[in-house]
Amino acid sequence: MDSHPQAQTQTPRVARKIERKEVRQVTVRFAGDSGDGIQVTGGQFTNVTAIAGNDLATFPDFPAEIRAPAGSLPGVSGFQIQFSSYDIHTPGDAAEVLVIFNPAALKTNLNRLSPNGTLIVNADEFTDKNLERAEYKTNPLDDGSLAGYRVVKIPMTSLTVKAIEDLNSISHKDRERCRNFFALGIVCWLYNRPLEPIERWIRSKFSKSPEFVEANSRVLRTGFNFADTMELFQVAYEVPPARLAPGKYKNITGTTGLAYGLLTASQKSGLQLVYCSYPITPASDLLHELSGYKHFGVVTMQAEDEIAAVNAAIGASFAGSLGITGTSGPGLALKSEAVNLAVMTELPLLVIDVQRAGPSTGLPTKTEQADLLFAMYGRPSESPVPILATASASDCFDVVIEAARIAVKYMTPVIVLTDLYTVFGAEPWRVRQSKDIPPFEMGPRKWIENGRGHRNGPFHPYDRDEKTLARPWVVPGTAGFEHRIGGLEKGHIHGNISYDPANHDMMVRLRAEKVARIAQDIPAPEIFGSADARLLIVGWGSTFGPIRTAVEQSIEEGLSVAQVHLRHLNPLPSALEEILRRAPRVLVAENNLGQLRRLLRADYLVDAAGYNRITGQPFTVQELKQEIRKHLKAN
Amino acid sequence: MSTLPNVPSSTAPAPALKLSRKDFQSDQEIRWCPGCGDYSILNAATTAFAQLGVPREKFVVVSGIGCSSRFPYYVNTYGFHGIHGRAPAIATGIALANPDLLVWVMTGDGDGLSIGGNHLLHAMRRNVNLKIVLFDNRIYGLTKGQYSPTSEFGKVNKSAPFGTVERPVDPILLALAAGATFVARSVDVYQKHMIEMLRRAALHKGAAFLHVFQNCPIYNDNAFTDFTEKEIRDDRNIELVHGQPLVFGKNKDQALRMGSGHRIEVVPMGSGARGSAVEREASRTRNNLSPTMEGRHDEASDVLHYDATDPATAYLLAGLKPPDFPMPIGVFRETQLPAYEELVHRQIRDITEKRGPGDLDRVFGSGDTWDVRD
16 A cells, blocks of 8 residues: 655655555664764654654763773663654653664663564674673573574664765675665665655765765665565554644754754844854754854853853843843853852853752763752752743743843843753744744833933942832943842842841842742643543643643543643743632652752642652653553542 | 954054043043052053044943042043943953953052952953053052052051051962963053053053053152162162063163072172183073074173073063062063953854754753643
C-alpha cells in the first residue's frame, strides 16, 4: 500500500509490497560512542520527522567528557525521539526501536528499550575488544540474553566501507565514520522518512569536500535500500501527521526558542540586546546562537567569568540596553552578588539559568530542576526577584519575552529557570508572525520621553510609578538628569545614600511590594482536567510534558486527576491559593526534593504531598501514572 | 526601532562648551577622612573634567567598593557605585551599550587589584575605552587597616601583626602586561601633574590606566613621603616624557642610562661622560631616536630618551623605586589600538550591511518548515 503522502517523490520507493502498519506514536533511541555522530543522526532523523508533520519531542543524553575512550561505558552518547500523530509532550519513556552502535551502548541503553522492542545492532562492533571494554563476559548477541527483543544484526561498518570503497580520496577511517548514515538510512526506511532533507543537509555541511557529500549520501541510501531489499523487518511503520493547531511549524530546540524570544524582546522594546555570558554547559549554546545575530544589533560578550558577565549586563542595562546574562547552576551562584546589585539599583536584567543536575559542578550534562530555592533565596538579605520557568522548548520563546517585559516594566532583575532537558530537546514550534507580538510597555522610561521627571525640582532616580512602583530608567547621556545609583541603601525617592533605620524598613518593603505587584499582570493558571478532580498535580518547568501526558492518560483511564503548571514562580499567581485550597489532595511533582512544595506549604498552609525523583533524567510517564494511582487510592 | 549606538564622537573636545570645576561638584557631603589623598584626586578630576569640553551628561563614573569608590557620589555626572572589584566589568557593559559615553573607573588597590584583579586585567586586555584611575594607598582603608596587594613585604598592620609575608604587585607592570594602551602614574599631592595625566587619559581612546599614589592619613600615613616631600621630591622623582631625556634632580643633574646587562643606572650629569661619536650613535640607535633628537643628548652621552611606544623600556622603568632610583611618574606607555566596543559595533555594522537589518519573520521562517491546515 502506498499511503505515505508526505514522502518526497525522489525517495527510493519501497521495491516490494511491504505492509506499512499505521501507529500513532513511536519512540526511537540511538546510542553509540560519543565519536559515532549520535547527536547528528538523531538531529537529522528529528528534522525529517518534523517535515513529515508529526508532533515530536527529543532528548539528547550525552556524557560530560568530550571524547571518553572509544567503546567505554562512560563514553556512550544517546538520543531519543518520540513522534506521533497527536499532540505529545515527552520524548517517551522507553523506546520501541533502539539503534546500537557498540556493546557499551547496548549495556547502558538496553533498559530504555520496551519489552519485545526492536534492537538494531551494528554487529561489526561486537568484537572481543569492545565486549571487554563494555565489561561483557560473553557476547550478548549470541548468549541468548536478548531473547526478549527483536534483534536485527547488521554489519553496518563493513557494509558502509564497501559501499564507498571506490572513493579513493577518503581514508579507511573516514569511510568507517560514515556508518551513522547507514543506520539513519535504515531507520528512515522503517518509518518511511524522506531522504532529501538529509541529503540537503549533507550537501551544506560538507560543501567544501564533495567526496564526503558523495560518501555520506551514498551510505544513507545504501542503508535505506539495504533495509528494503534484505527484508530485515516484517513490517514497516507509518505515523500519520499530527493534528496540531493550524499554522506554519518548524522544529526548534529550547536554545533556539530562547534566542528567538530574546531577539523579539529586543525588537519589540526597541532596546539593544547585550548578552554577556561565560561558557558553561548547558547554557553555552545560547551564547553561540545569539552570536550569530549581529545583524539584529545584538552585542554578545564572552566575559572573563560569570561575575563579569552579569556585571557587564547590569552596566549595559544602566546605559540603556537590555542586559542579559545566561548561565547554569554553579554560575548562578557566582552571579548572586551582582543580582543583588540589580535588585538594589532597580535595573532591568534577565538572568537565564539553564539548570543542570547536582550541587557544585554535579552532573553537568544531566537535567534537574533544583535551583528554584536558590533563585528565590540565594542572595543575602531581603532580595525579591521575579522568577519564571519554561515548560518546553517552544515555551522558551514566550517565557523570555514575558520575562523581559516584566524586567523593563517593573525595573527589576528577572530570573528565568530553564533546564538542560529543555534547551537541548526539540519540538515543533508554531512559527509566529512578528506583527502579532505587541510592543513593550516601557514603564517609567517614558517619563523622560514625555518631558516628565522633574516632579519637585531636581530629578529623583528613586521616584516611583504609582501602579508598578518602578523607578524611572534614565540613561547616561540624557542632559539634565545626571544621577548616581549604587548598591548602598538609598533614601526614598531622592536616592542618596541613607542609613536611616525607618527609611531602610520602608525601602525593603517597597522592593518586596514592587515584585509582589507583578502578580497583577499574571493570569490565573489554567487547570487541565476537571476543577473538581480529587487529585491536583502541581508542577513547574520541564516536568510539564511527563505530567501532562500522565494526567491525560489517567483521565482517559477514568481517574479523577487534574494538572496546574506554573510559569510564574515569584510572585505566584494570585488565583493559585484558591485553586490549591479547593483541591482535595495536592501533589507537587518536581525533579528536586520538594522546593516548590516548600514554597506552597509556607505561603498557603496547604498539605501538599510531593513526588520527587532526582536521577539526572526527565520524569517518565509510567512512574507518574503509578504515583497518581497511589495517591488516589490513599485518598 | 534600532537603537544601535553611535561610534564615539563626543569624547573629542567641543571647544564651544565652557565648563568649570564647580559644574562637576555634586551636592553630596564628602565623607572622606580629613587629610585623605582622595580629596586632591577629586579636585584634580573635577578640574580635568571641566577642561575636556565634554558635556556633563556624557560622563559616567563607575566604582567598586572602598573609600575611593565613593567617588561617583561626589561628582555631578552619571555615576554607578558598584560592588567589590566589579567596576571594570560594569563599565565594560556601559561602554558596550553606549560607546558615546566617557566612562571612568575609580578604584583602589584592594578593589582593583585584589577582588577585581581579573576584571581589571581583562578590561585592559580588551582595550575597552575606559579611563581607569587606581588610587593606591597600599592599605585597606574602609575595612580598617588590613594589608593590600600593594603593601610592602614585611609591612605590619591589622591583619599582619608580625609583618606581611606576601609580595606586592606592581600596578604599572600589571597594566603594561595586560596591554593597556595608556599607562601612567601620578601622585595625589602633585596636583598639576595629576590634572595633566587625567586629561591625557581622557583624550586617549582605549584602555587608559592611571596609577595614583594616594596617602591614607589614618592607616598608612606618610607611605610615600620618601619621594613626595617637597624638599626631596625633585631628587626622588623622574618624569617620563615621550621624546625627552630621562633627567631628574633639582638642578637636572642626574640621569638614567642603560647599563650593562639591560640594567638601568643612575648617572650624574655633567660628569664629563660625554663619550665618543661612535658611542653616541650607538646610544641613539639603542634608544630608537631620530637624528634630530640626538642633539638633545647634552652632557651624558647615553642618557635614555623616553619612548612611550616602546614597551621594553617601560617595563624596565616600572621596576624602579627609591631609595636606589627615582620614582618614575608620567606616561609609561601610550599607543593607539582600536577600542573593544568600537570593534564590536563595527562588526555589527559590517554584518548588518552585508545581511540587511535583522528581520524576525525571516529568521522564524528559515530552515525546514511545514504547514498544518484545518
